[in-house]
Amino acid sequence: MLKQKLIPVLNKPVSFWVRNKQWLVFSGLLALLWACGGADSDRLPILGQREAVTKTVDGKQVTDSVYQTIPDFAFVSQYGDTVTAKNLDNKIYVADFFFTSCPTICPKMKVQLKRVYEKFKGNPDVMLLSHTIDPAHDSVAVLHEFAQNLGVTGRQWLFVTGDRDKIYDLGQKSYMVTAQADSTAPGGVIHSGAFILVDRDKHIRGIYDGTTEEGVDKLMTDMDRLLAEPKSVASKS
């Protein structure tokens, strides 16, 4: 009896919470995210070396940081044409280093990069760039057959070859990965299994373990985040 009487009394204030519980919790979480997130923390960091450059602008000293960027290069794709940094202008791209006869981590990397390819297939803002580190063996014809056998068509995923020292140099100095000849390693070359995510300004925004599914899941999430960054700001220069 007592209970029945109480319920209608309590009904009003309780029902507000109960009826709007989901909405309240949701908006609470949203507010929390907003507060913690801030404006900039959703952006991926810019990796690599940075230099502080001090200039005098309008009589005032202004210090600006200059970020490491991928310099221009000229390699040859699996279709036999020249690929330069210009081909990647206004696109985000994933770079990696491999060779076709590699028995160790490359097949794993290619399985994983194929997942990225399948996910972003046809997206004009995304490219993949695989550099061979065994150009003596990996000619244009070899790369072409490899790409074809992997099920890669079109120009979204380019396999490039070129001068060995230039490739090693670019890998080590600009992409910050290991790539060098070593006769004791299986296949004669040691190299890292990293995938490097580069933004529209040719800044490195992430380095991922290209041999594991988790590493590449993270890469694909970060690619979505990078694609969501405003284009006009990112690609003004």
Place this chain on the structure above:
Amino acid sequence: MSKLPRLIAGFLACVSFVSCQSQEEIKRERYITEGILVYKANCANCHQTKGEGLAALYPPIANSDYLVNKNKVICLIRYGQQGRIIVNGNQYNRPMPAHPQLSDLEVAEVVTYIYNQWGNEKKVTDVKMVAPVLEQCRTELNGPVTN
């Protein structure tokens, strides 16, 4: 009075009978367990963990018609494979590296794993069966030993 020893004897006979019966099974499981490790370390990079291969680059092992040539399989694991091969009607032409570091036993273990997992076999491919096949291939590849 003499019941207890007889009971013990009976019990022991029973145990040894059961264990004899599953001796082969224990061996099979041991081979497979080791074979999985050998497979993961040496084969799975290209042929994938589930043996499905990789596109037109590396042929599948799972449900592969190539498995009928067991002696060839044994040899190519140790000595590698060159040139075109046809697997399930598809052509593959990428060299498979040799694995000279694998012992006869390791080859037997990985072959046992492959055939139990994907070749409809439920038995051990014993190292005693694998060793002469490997020896035969070695002499064929190197020519007869002359000294």
